[in-house]
Amino acid sequence: MTRVVADISVSLDGFVAGPNVGLRNGMGDGGMQLHAWAFSDDPDERRLLQRGTDRSGAVIMGRTLFDVVDGPEGWSDEVGYGAEEVGRPPFFVVTRSAPASVRLAELDWTFVTTGLADAIGAARESAEAVSATHGKDVDVVLMGGGELVGSAVNGGLVDELVLHLAPVLLGSGTPLFRDPVPRTLVQRDVVVTSNATHLTYDVR
Template identity: 30%
Template structure:
């Protein structure tokens, strides 16, 4: 059975985006934080995206290694992003590229099926998609890279749940700029 990991940059008050889908508050990551995210991406055998995050990632990373001034880590991230199998869940997108499959049906049923397969860990991104997986009890690990900023409103990292989810803290780490990463496993 595959492990499902939900990790994103988050504000201290719990948002992954400010109003208007603004993620500028997270600023460019430090080299150390970017490398950490790259290592997480390398460890993932499959990435699951909701539509909005897919559109953000696919607007840059297919050619991120060709951008002027791209660092070695950015070049590696772009190459890894293209090579890693991806699944996009959307009822409005008609076509996806870059080693990606589109699912227009029941996301929870498909994620459940994918978790039952053999293979490396899967990462999930996008508030709506991750929220559905959270409510279904499918997420095994939560990773929050908390930035020292309050944005006041926007897209929350956590969705409303029907019942408590108990977590075990398995790792903390501080990065330059005051970013604190906390990693939790779901207690089963």
């Protein structure tokens, strides 16, 4: 069964990016430390990254994150979705308006201007079609940014929350949750690796 999974790296003090985020500083000051696990040679971290990439039948991101990954310092043929485990699922971008042009035109982009719920609906249809074609379940993955993931959890749109908790205190930046809605999380899995603690929750 296709699930909606929010998957994001976060600091111990709750930030998903450092201060001063920009097109040439996509993770903000110090924010790349959050993703050290995704670029390491640790075999457990490589396995987790590969598993996350393999399960991604469709991926959702917000417009700010899209502008970063499609920007001049963004994704390349070597480093794209899934860090060095470059994946090419269809991507759905939640935005007020589509961009005039796309640098990464070889990827499958859909720009959804009618809101997050509609983007999740379209991504679910796409992921379910992939599941039917390949005979295995794949999921809809919300990769960020923080506002999009936080809004999706608050709105009850997420089935599973995966946090890669990095041993970093950023002090300020983009928080994962602003004014969170009370929700019960059921812990399903905890994996400790050299660069992060990986937490998986069912969201009730």
